[in-house]
Amino acid sequence: MQNSNxxxxxxxxxxxxxxxxxxxxxxxxxxxxxxxxxxxxxQGLQPHHTLVDIGCGALRGGxxxxxxxxxGHYYGLDINHSLIEAGKMELEKAGLRERQPHLLVNDQFxxxxxxxxxxxxxAQSLFTHLCWNHVLCCLAQTRQVLGSQGRFxxxxxxxxxxxxxxxxxxxxxxxxxxxxxxxxxxxxxxxxMMARLTGxxxxxxxxxxxxxxxxxxxxxPQYR
Numbered sequence: 007m008q009n010s011n012x013x014x015x016x017x018x019x020x021x022x023x024x025x026x027x028x029x030x031x032x033x034x035x036x037x038x039x040x041x042x043x044x045x046x047x048x049q050g051l052q053p054h055h056t057l058v059d060i061g062c063g064a065l066r067g068g069x070x071x072x073x074x075x076x077x078g079h080y081y082g083l084d085i086n087h088s089l090i091e092a093g094k095m096e097l098e099k100a101g102l103r104e105r106q107p108h109l110l111v112n113d114q115f116x117x118x119x120x121x122x123x124x125x126x127x128x129a130q131s132l133f134t135h136l137c138w139n140h141v142l143c144c145l146a147q148t149r150q151v152l153g154s155q156g157r158f159x160x161x162x163x164x165x166x167x168x169x170x171x172x173x174x175x176x177x178x179x180x181x182x183x184x185x186x187x188x189x190x191x192x193x194x195x196x197x198x199m200m201a202r203l204t205g206x207x208x209x210x211x212x213x214x215x216x217x218x219x220x221x222x223x224x225x226x227p228q229y230r
Contacts, residue, residue: 013135017088027064027092032131034217035066042067042130043074045214045222046159055079055125058117058151060144061132065093068107069100078106081120085113115147124151127158134163134189134220138200141192145204145225152227158206161220163191179218197223 017027028035043051051057053076062068062082072080084090090109097103110119117124127148133141148158163176163183174191175182183191194210201208211222 013086015088016086017092019091022088022092022095027089028066031063031066031089032218037217038130039066039070041215042128043070046071046126046128047074049157049159049224051126053079056122057081057126057128058083058120058122058124058148060115060117060127060129060148061085062090062093062109064089065096065107067128067130068093069096069102072097072102072105072107073100075105077104078108080105080107081110081122081124082107083110083112083115083117083120085111087111115144117147117151120151122151123153123156125153125156127152127156129158129160131161131220133160133192134183137186137190138192138196142200142204145200145206148225149205149227154227154229156227158225159211160223160225161216162197162223163189163219164221165191165193165196168193168195176219181218194223201225202228 017030053074056079057071057075058081059068060083062084065082068082090111093109108120152158165174170191171185173182173184181189183189197208205228206225207228208223208225211224214222
């Protein structure tokens with residue numbers, strides 16, 4: 007599922023040792039990591055729940071989740087092998103390897119490979135880098151592994167109208183997004199359409215304190 011950004015670049019061992027991965031995933035390491043867990047805890051995440059972190063990168067948020075959740079209850083998936091390796095280094099430095107996090111490299115959102123039904127799913131700063139078809143793929147795959155009472159939280163850059171062809175500059179953060187290239191923006195109505203196509207209901211949480219103006223959505227399974 008390759009797109010036009012640099013996320014496919016594989017970092018070297020020396021780059022990982024030097025901490026380059028922290029900036030590679032967007033920086034704000036401590037701030038955004040803590041924001042993620044504080045938000046999900048406010049939404050009901052408890053230590054006994056299972057969580058899958060889709061696009062987990064080098065575990066900017068994952069470190070907090072691994073420490074908070076019961077051992078073996080954190081699952082992270084990413085497309086970039088070097089970032090998963092960087093995440094393992096971060097776990098080692100933080101003394102968290104014994105908490106048995108599960109990490110997987112996969113480029114098709116193959117969450118079923120974990121063999122687990124999840125209580126919570128999170129995609130922080132993932133849909134912002136995905137075109138329509140790849141968002142649909144992620145939604146369809148996640149739908150298969152979320153429990154009946156589960157919730158899938160995902161951030162996106164919001165456009166105020168559908169098929170918004172002009173670039174949008176989001177404040178704060180000063181990030182310019184596009185309809186047809188990375189980083190992408192979508193209207194909530196477009197997200198509703200994608201949700202219906204893949205068996206979800208979706209609500210707009212909106213602002214949740216993200217320093218770069220990414221808004222939050224919550225998807226819940228739709229039953230006919």
